[in-house]
Amino acid sequence: MSIFDLTIADAAKALRSKQISAVELTTAYNQAVAALNPRLNAYITTTPELALEQAKAADARLADGTATPLTGIPIAMKDLFCTEGVRTTAASKILEPFVPPYESTVSAKLKAAGAVMLGKANLDEFAMGSANITSGFGPVENPWKRAGSEQKLVPGGSSGGSAAAVAARIALAATGTDTGGSIRQPASFTGLAGIKPTYGRCSRWGVVAFASSLDQPGPMARNVEDNALLLNAMAGFDEKDSTSAERSVPDFTTALTRGVKGLKIGIPAEYRLEGTNPEILALWDKGIEWLKAQGAEIIDISLPHTKYGLPVYYIVAPAEASSNLARYDGVRYGARVDGEDLIDLYERTRAAGFGPEVKRRIMIGTYVLSHGYYDAYYLKAQKVRNLILKDFTDAFARVDAILTPTAPSAAFGLGEKMDDPVTMYLNDVFTVPASLAGVPAMSVPAGLSAEGLPLGLQVIGKHFDEETVFAVSAAIESAAGFSALPEVRAK
């Protein structure tokens, strides 16, 4: 057994019983990062020296009895979380020189728990994308390959660097953020578990903003238990985020062994989209059987406005993005291109600093918020968003959790689905509705495609009921027995 086979829970035990030290674990990961990152491009910035320093501090805590389950655990931090003194780019050239003078709440909590940061993980620029191909620092390669093929596949997005790093075992776990599927879809594409908590569960303070009413930080890891351990540390009220939930945080690990006996699991008819890959549907049916076999009651439900989720999302998210990204003006921080006057400076700076997908979304957002179009687009989308929330509220009056596929396909090739922006957007068809409603949702690896690529199932829960999401996900995980590993990985 290699050191890279350890999960967080395993490593925490090994660290406590002094079988390994935090410095040994971090050194192994630092070496793996140095060996594989040049190929995978999963990190934009690596911080091996900082990691080693933090590992030494972790060993001291392990010795003096103040360690938490995350002390000495080497993780990748999505490069959307501001980290004090460590460059934070949001994968955008416009933030290339930015070194935050402060630490995001979530990364500070992980730091306080003793986690070790290996580096800042690549992502789609400003988290806008579903394949990690819009990064200003180059695309990320998925460590998985189709059987018998060397074609490069995408890791999904926007948390594609986080996903690739954990899958290739150049991080033991990672942080992600999810606005419309950015934790769940890459988790599905790389054989990982990842949870988007309830909106408001994890603080957004210090996370570079994309769409503020949707953005939600969350963990990505090898299994469901590791996600619970991470979320225990990441969640919690923060007065610096006005939408942070003033609620106590349960110990999510206690939900893992609850089982699903007597739970009512909803199966939404509208997710059985015409033209969906039959492999995906077959895996979904398997998931239904697994839960039934463990004592859950399966109930057919309807989420009638599902098909409007993506069009609502592609109005609301760009609208909020156009407002949030107005701050990148080349004056206070970030890159600047000089101009003849102030307006000229703004326009040249933003033209040079933003990539094509970010420009598209800012333009769409600006248009749908502009005079004369606001009611027709933005207000209308907000009203349909309310109907989508009502779909979930009605369903959750009858069921405890909902089971769906995570994504309509397995990981696809670099360069595929590029015909037009809408084709790429369709990746998020199953993940976006839960984001719009603000409910928690987790992707758990459930099987392999005929080509040997991982596929995930999604468990959606009620607001602030991550515990049931963990219970159902753990039940699926144990039934699926997913143990496949990607070709490219630290061994």
Place this chain on the structure above:
Amino acid sequence: MSLDSATVRRIAKLARIRVNDEEVATLQNELNAILGYVEQLSEVNVDGVEPLSGGAQMALRQREDKLTDGDNAEKILANAPDRIGNFFAVPKVVE
């Protein structure tokens, strides 16, 4: 309805993004594809439905109006592309 090139230029101006002729043509096609896609929302009846602005299941919190942070000029200016003393510097705005 679809956007003409003049509208694309106007949006770019509002968004403060410089675009050249070639980009206008590309953006016009892409933006029209996206607007065409979201057009399906027109078939949804939203009579009497309140707009939902966010996923939070609560009213926004208010806090006491008191100073909680400050006196960080050096930290705030540390990332400035150009500065003069304790000020962000920009090209001349007023003649």
